[in-house]
Amino acid sequence: MKRLLSLLLCFGILLFWSSCRNDFEFTPSKGNLGFAQDTIYLDTVFTNIGSSTYNLKVYNRSDDDIVIPTIQFENGVNSRYRMNIDGTTGLEGAQEGKFFEDVELLAKDSLFIFIETTINISTLGALENQFLYTDKILFDSGNNQQDVDVVTLVKDAVFIYPSKDDTTGIVETLSFDVDGDGTPDETTLEGRFLADDELTFTNEKPYVIYGYAGVGAGKILTMEAGARVHFHADSGIIVTNNGSLNINGTLSPDQETLENEVILEGDRLEPLYEDIPGQWGTIWLYNGSENNTINYATIKNATIGILSEGNQDAPSDKLTIRNSQIYNVSSFGILGRATSISAENLVINNAGQSSFAATYGGKYNVTHSTIANYWNSSFRQYPALLINDYVLDENNTVFTNVLIEANFNNCIIYGNDNPEFLLENEGDEFNFKFTNCLLRFNNNELSGSGNYDFEDESFYLGNVFNEQPYFENTSENMMRIGDDSGANGIGLSTFAAQVPYDILDKNRTASPDAGAYQSVVFDED
Incomplete structure (x- = not known):
């Protein structure tokens, strides 16, 4: 009986206490909201391509539960912005995402x-190729109104x-001669x-590519200085037979930057995506494309920067690439x-x-050239430089092809793994040579035999091993070398005469350093 009375007494106290609570008595906002920022900058977007989602945190620092009568865009239903407040999209219809009441x-x-x-x-x-679009988020009205700017x-x-079929939704695919029999194949x-x-990309407007842009038989795609090319996911360029x-x-006029280079990257312009690999x-x-040339280009954030197939015996090299950089690729x-x-x-x-x-x-x-790899996003299976003469089919059958030549002259081949070059041959003719390079290879099990007999001048001549290159900042892809680099002064003048200026047009003939850059004295922080 006493226990029952005690329970009833406790229940009565709880009931009385809860009836006195005013947790759900909201008072109107008095214009004292706090904001995490006074301006929301939505990073650059291309016309008709949706932006990332940005957020604004709004604070009630008072001791009262409040209700905000209205939250809306200043441009109302005509605003190009949309908003969502804690999972809700506001009023239905034309006002959805534009106007909220009693928040x-x-x-x-x-x-x-x-x-x-x-x-x-x-x-x-807009009369120009870019336009600054602004609006405001308005909180309440009258004397209590507060606002936050939004800028894009x-x-x-x-x-x-x-093209895309409106009925079936099927997207157009490329047809070209895949097997070399002279007839187009559907891919x-x-x-x-x-x-x-x-077929001419200028610097007047950026280019945004969805899917693969094909260069057909006998056609030449030219990208002029300063062109900017952006690729959507799973997109690229394919140059066919x-x-x-x-x-x-x-090079830019100041000879310090690559502003007039051609840049090829993904189509997400927000800083979050600036260095993310595998975006396109x-x-x-x-196989069959010919006379491809690349000069002063930066290729970044791809799956494979450049995939070059076939035509090893062509009268001129299938690809000639100079003064160019390839960064942040998820594969090769x-x-x-x-x-x-x-x-x-070349810098990679x-x-x-x-x-x-x-x-x-x-x-x-x-x-x-500077062939470096300081990848730290995951485990990588291969070194910075891989050379082999074979492929395996689905049954693990080995097919070999002669390595006619693989010559690396006055180069840096380095990275955060060891060793940073791998030479694998299954055939009998495997011709390679490293001359006056800075190489990372410190493996006692492999050194001194087979493809790694570093005393055999038929394959290795004048190289320096395992000395630090002292790159400026590998995580930021700043690959200049300092004045204390192990690559300083080790280049052979014969090759420097063939390439007398570094990637920033600095003369290297007097005392050539290995790699794409002549060394500099870095500013002390």
Whole structure:
């Protein structure tokens, strides 16, 4: 009986206490909201491409539970922005995402507003290729009104994309001669061939590519100095039989930066995506393409920077690449398969597998280049430089192809793994040579025998091993070398005479350093 009375007494006290609570008595906001920031900057977007979602945190620092009568955009239903408040989209219909009423906010609590946009620059009356679009988020009205600015830079662009069937939703795919029998083959590669009037990329507007932009037989795709090319996910460029790619970037007038270079990267412009690998596919120099040249280009954030296949015996190299950089690729910086590549003043860093892979034989001549790999996002299977003369089919059958030559002259081959080059041959003819290079190879089990007999001057001559290159900042892909670098002064003048200026047009003939850059004295922080 006493227990029952005690329980009833406790229940009565709880009931009385709860009836006195005023937790759910909200008072109108008095214009004293706090904001995590006074301006929301939505990073640059292309016209008609949706932005990332940004957030604004709103605080009620008072001791009262409040209700905010209205939250809306200043431009109302005509605003190009959309918002979501703690999971709700506001009033239905035209006002959805634009106007909210009676938003409750407890004492000492906060809420999140999520903002995004999709803007068609042509509807803004913009006369230039970019337009700064602004609006405000208004909280309450009258004397209690507070506001937060919202700002976005919108860029116009040239969009290249395959057609899509409105009924079936099937996207156009490329057809070209895959097996070399002279007849087109239907592929599963989404994309289309560039029309004749699309074969010159200028610096007037950026280009945004969906799917693969194809260069057809006998056609030449030219990219002029300063061109900017952006690829959507799983997109790229494919150069097919008898087609060519010519990238013609230049050094900036101050000879310190590469502002007039051609940049090829993903189509997400937000800083979050600036260095994320694997955002797009590759530049695919298909078997049969010819006379491809790249000068002063930066290729970044791809799956494979350049994939060059076949034509190892072509009269001129299938790919000639100079004064160019390849960074932040999820697989290979350059992947060659039974092909021919000539490279000068080439810089590669941060690849999920190899920075430069010369596979299934072929012909490669690389001079005054920096082949580095300081990848730290995951385990990588291969070193910075991989050279082999074979492939395996699905049954693990080995097929070999002669390595005609693989010459690396006055180069740096280094990284955060050891060793940083691997030479694997299954065939009898495997021709390679390293001359006056800085190499990372410190493996007692392999050194001194087979392909790693460093005393055999037929394959190794004048090299320096395992001395620090002292790059400026590998995590930021700043690959200049300091004045105390192990690469300083080790270059052979014969090759320096062939490539007398480094990637920043600094003369190297007097005392050539290995790699793409002549050394500098870094500023002390």
